[in-house]
Amino acid sequence: MKMMEQSSGLKRLMQHDNMQKNLSVPQLVEKILSRKEAILTSTGAVRATTGKYTGRSPKDKFIVRHADSENDIAWGPVNQEIDEQTFQKLYEKVVAYLEEQNELFLFEGFAGADQDYQLPLQVINEYAWHNLFSKQLFIRPTAEELLHHQAEFTIISAPSFKADPDTDGTNSEAFVIISFEKRIILIGGTEYAGEIKKSIFSIMNYLLPKQDIVSMHCSANVGQEGDVALFFGLSGTGKTTLSADPYRKLIGDDEHGWSPNGVFNIEGGCYAKCVDLSEEKEPQIYGAIRFGSVLENVALDKQTRLPDYRDTSLTENTRAAYPLENIDNILSPSVAGHPNAIIFLTADASGTLPPISKLTKEQAMYHFLSGYTSKLAGTERGVTEPEATFSACFGSPFLPMAPSVYAEMLGEKINQYRSNVFLVNTGWTGGPYGVGNRMKLSYTRAMIHAALEGELNAVETVTDNIFGLHIPIHVPGVPDEVLIPRNTWQDKAAYDQEAQALALKFHDNFNQFRHASQAIQEAGPVFRPEK
Incomplete structure (x- = not known):
């Protein structure tokens, strides 16, 4: 990226009389405690609370509409537009508010572990604990790197500043606004730190594809033989848990790029x-x-x-x-080769999807575009029970461009490197949410281990007559009856009804992808609505 001259507002913030720059972890902890932003726990960690915003606020996320980027953005409910003039007015308000604070906190670091594709960034925080969060989640520079660091994107976070929707053009007091032209992310009205992390992921999902790199909402690890595995899935499906494997080195737990060099972590935490x-x-x-x-x-x-x-x-x-x-067994730096296995994780609250199934190339693209899971309580405000949801590419809230851009790039990589793809259900078995039970973690680990070790490459499978998925009839360490979801239900008729209902939801959702090839469109559930 070309460097852009700092705006006057950013210059003023950087010249703040008491800007605390790149404090060490102990220094930040001291600040957090002295400012009474959080309390110390018995583990040595600090604990902060975030008030009413305990999850992301997707309805409060905007992208500034500008001639240079407007044709690249998939405008709509995920990527809401805000005009430049409205953004500029709010930006100046936030800058003026932060200028009045006794002290501010600056972190300078990177996104992207592969230095060929690294993004220098900086985060300006009102809260010391948000600055510690940023320091732990992004890639920390060496002392030498810090000497020459020049940020190409800036996050400005002012959680105590509340927007006025009537005058500021927002939907509520909270806002997350990305300006690709000014290279600024403006966050206010919410103390939930996850907005800082995910806003950088959103801009990487814009910048990396322009360099022919697939940006992915997935975790990744690598085995002793150098075999790489990717784990796709929305929050709560098990990406972090399942990629933290004592027998494999962790590359990262949430956000990655797949370049000609291989897979690299976008984050540092x-x-x-x-x-x-x-x-x-x-x-x-x-x-x-x-x-x-x-x-x-x-x-x-x-x-x-x-x-x-x-x-x-x-x-x-x-x-x-x-x-x-x-984490004890991490890969450092967080850069590895091309994936041998790709796992799509879903937490199916209907209890009807198989705990593991092998996907053809066409099925892989169908389920990647579908991105089905059950949204779990707490990930977003207002969600109290699991809700069936389809999130394209297992990360729709963070995709500035159309899902087809990311899907086509991933499909090309899968073909090029012949990666094996599996669909793994970490959700319910024996019945739907409220009746059945969550799949045992030990069973899921055993299934994934078998997939990664190649034990399922030639195993006998049966084809599910509703979803068309290829289910292994035996997986070491897992009872055979668990593998066929219908066998785990006492009421078989209830299973059929629930499974057919989910199949119809798949079909209804996939109507938006009519541009996909006929082979991919036909790779979904074999049960179809009656015409």
Whole structure:
């Protein structure tokens, strides 16, 4: 990217009398505690609460409409437009507000572990704990890199500034606005730190495809033989949990690029869901939460300050942010080869999708474009029970361009490198949500292990007569009856009804992708609506 001259507002912020630049982790923790922004826990992590905004606010996200980029953006509910004049007025208001603060916090770092495609960025924060969050989630520069660092994108975060929808052109007091031309992301009205992380992912999803790189909402790890695995899925489907494998090195837990060099992590840290976190089930994540980590909306014992990960009184969407280095077996730098296996994760609340199935190339493209899961409670404001949802490319909220752009690029990569693709259901079995049970994590791990080790490449399969998926009849470590979802239901007629209803939802959703080839359109559920 070409460097752009700083706007007058950004220059004024950078000249703030008390701009705290690139503080160390201990210095930031001291600031956080002295400013009473968060409290120290028994783990050594700080715990912050975020008020009423405990998840992303997708209805409050905008992109500035500009002649240079407007033809690239898929405008609509995901990418709402705001005009340049309205953005500029709000931007000046936020700058003026931040100028009045006693101190501000600056982090300078990178997005993208592959230096060939790295984006220098900076984050200006009103809150010290948001600055620590940024430091732990993005890639931290070396002392030498810092000397020559020149940011090409700036996040300005002012959570205490509340917008006025009547005069500021927003939908509420909260806003996340991206200007690709000014290379600024403006965030206000919400204390939820995830907006900082995801806004950078959104701009990388715009910048990387222009360099012929697939940007992906997935986790990734690598085996001892150098075999790379990708795990696609929306929040709550198990990307972070399943990629944290003691027998494989973690590349990253959420955002990656796939370039001619291979796969690289976009981030420098992890943002893990904490609900029901235990040392027994997820030892790597549990052990990663220590000094320098940030706990978000996690309940604590008032006396001992012990985190209670089962307590969801603040939100279901409890989170932990920590650097990759807090995981024992990471790949450093976070750059690896081309994927041997690709896993699409879904948390199906209907309880009708198989726990694992092998996908043909056409089925892989169908399910990537569909991006089906059940949206779990807490990930977004107002969601209290699982809701069936389709999110193209398993990341629709973060895609500035049309889903077909990303799908076509991924399809080309799958063909080029002959990656095996599997659909894995981490959701319900034995019945729908409220009746059945969540799939055992140990079973899911066994299935994924078998897929990654090549044990399912030649295994006998049966074809599901509703979804058309190819289900292995045996997976080591998993009871055979679990593999066929209909066998786990007591009421078979109820299963058929629920499965057919889900198949129809797939068909209805895929109507938006009529431009896809006939082979891909026919790769969905074989049960079709009666005409």
